[in-house]
Amino acid sequence: MAKVSIITIGDELLIGQVIDTNSAWMAQELNKAGFVVRRRLAVGDVWDEIWSALDEEQAYADIILITGGLGPTADDITKPLLCKYFNGKLIVDAGAKENVLNIFTRLNRPILERNVKQAEVPDTCTVIQNKRGTAPGMIFYKENKTFISMPGVPHEMKGMMEDAVIPLLQEKYQAATIVHKTLLTAGVGESFLAEMIQDFENNLPDYIKLAYLPNYGMVRLRLTAIGKDPAMIEQSAQEHFDDLQKIVKQYLVTNLDEPMEKVVAKLLLASGKTIGTAESCTGGYISHLITSIAGSSAYYKGSVIAYAYDAKANLLSVDQQLLETKGAVSEEVVTQMVRGAIQNLDVDYAIAVSGIMGPGGETPDKPVGTVWIAVGNREKTVAQKMQFRFDRQRNIQLTAILSLNMMRKFILENS
């Protein structure tokens, strides 16, 4: 089974100014295509360190994928290094040059000498044309190993992976069958879940692995089966996955690898119902999650994000006096926010949240992390108080996920 190492190049990764989302995406696509990523290594824009990384990763992998360091600026040293590493000399690639000229003509921008230089490649490589940018990809072969260098700009790298790299690797290497089966649970801790499925886990065949992926009040469980025989691997993975679903039934959100907002979306689509949100402390994040799903306009009509008292009163018809007596973070106010959202947005269901995300803003009886969540339909509202103890970002994300889960349960119980 062919093994892959991913090398990402760039100082920005080592000082933490940028989060490496490229390797996660690459790993996901490679897995789907039947390749196993063994290692992911990030090094800086430093000649010796890139060189050692190339030397080293071929000991672990058959395929070495490299991203970054191909830009037009002086801190990008990957191309000259690869040229030397693979004993080449730089020549202009006609296709790459035409591509650069086309892009600049289309953008109606002046072409700089350094842009034309991007069309230069080592004469020992096979070029992958870049349909979304100016830096070409490069393929090198050395002692049965395949090295492929791609730009670090995410959508350029993705285009090359899809159009050229994955098809090439599938043709060149016999890919193993990898089957992932993922389910999502909510409302149960990792340890308690582990206890529930201990026997199941101990009895798994050695070609199936179980992983726990806890995240914001949810735990995803993933079975991974690897082998040569696609039909047998698929069937065995499915049988074990069916068993697992039975064991965790009471906490199961979905038996697909999809986010909470997608599960809610499918419930709404199936029933032809609509939703809106009335958000205070989450500041639009629940709405953002809902609208991240393509096609959400079929069931999502809108939201009112009401930070100020006035906005809660004017746009969500919350009683001013209630705000003053009970405070914005109260069961009464979130309940009225649900009612106001259903009425003013003319939707079937609404989620409302109001809380104190911190830092600061607490009152003697409402510490940072106090959040009221309510969900409802045209007839009924249920509300729940939460107490979080994390930082602002995490409190916002946790509130959003838990409110979507409350909505999901409410829809299931009231339809």
Place this chain on the structure above:
Amino acid sequence: MAKVSIITIGDELLIGQVIDTNSAWMAQELNKAGFVVRRRLAVGDVWDEIWSALDEEQAYADIILITGGLGPTADDITKPLLCKYFNGKLIVDAGAKENVLNIFTRLNRPILERNVKQAEVPDTCTVIQNKRGTAPGMIFYKENKTFISMPGVPHEMKGMMEDAVIPLLQEKYQAATIVHKTLLTAGVGESFLAEMIQDFENNLPDYIKLAYLPNYGMVRLRLTAIGKDPAMIEQSAQEHFDDLQKIVKQYLVTNLDEPMEKVVAKLLLASGKTIGTAESCTGGYISHLITSIAGSSAYYKGSVIAYAYDAKANLLSVDQQLLETKGAVSEEVVTQMVRGAIQNLDVDYAIAVSGIMGPGGETPDKPVGTVWIAVGNREKTVAQKMQFRFDRQRNIQLTAILSLNMMRKFILENS
């Protein structure tokens, strides 16, 4: 100067189901404290691969920081491996045990055998108590190298880094002075910027490096100066940074390492003005960015997220007939959305966006990626049409950033 390698352990990182945000945060904190991260390596929950990673990284670094694989479930093999690697045997740590018992008592949850087992550590390590979770951290010393193992749960790892790891490393190793100076530009491409500052870059002393960090219509430029003498390093970095700011002046958004939404926040705070948003295609993402900043309630009052025509008409007072004749994605409609937001939210400034984020939803004259953005105050509105060609997520993020940049310029020009 002490060098650091970061090893992250977990299959979820190699199949791409989770994005590694831990190492970025760690790298950032280490840098601030004067340590240079040389390499970041991710390996799976596989005995041999973790073992080789430990063998290998000590050749590159003095300090090896390890996260992940310490959970209570069977796929977490890091602790037994470290025990063997550093020739220890597992013993119960009294402090860690007390911590586990306290946590479960406080949560009022049953304590499972596997939870108590988390208090076991190799007798060859020094324990770092975990104030936010059950798995203790472990410090090992071997041939002048320091190895520190921490849990992979982000807020537990962060707590240990801040309370114990950084102070320990600063005491044990003489840290170099590292000064970063970062500025943000918008409205100019990376190549064009590089051309502008070519001479500046060529004349930098060898202890200062320049990096380009392009992201969503913006390019950040970062100078990094490293050396022994804090005063000299700071002064030299500042002088070069001053020069750089002069060169890119016309595109400069901020000379601090802060996001666009923070720059807008500071302008509003300084003038005592308020803001709201009227969002269609961004679905609350602009509002989310604004409210990600702690203390945003001082200038942010609320938003109307109006996907449906009805919501645009009812909550933003957009003319129904205009929606039908011009369509929601039009200059006229975003202009009315700004006016409606200012009036209905009672704010000084408003941002409005309406567009087609894809996939799907295009019309013959409005392809996917067509977006109208308008910004304004109580007297005046300006609108601009954009044409993006990316995927849904990227179109949403780009629209949000560009609309905040338009708002920033509008505030500067109209106050």
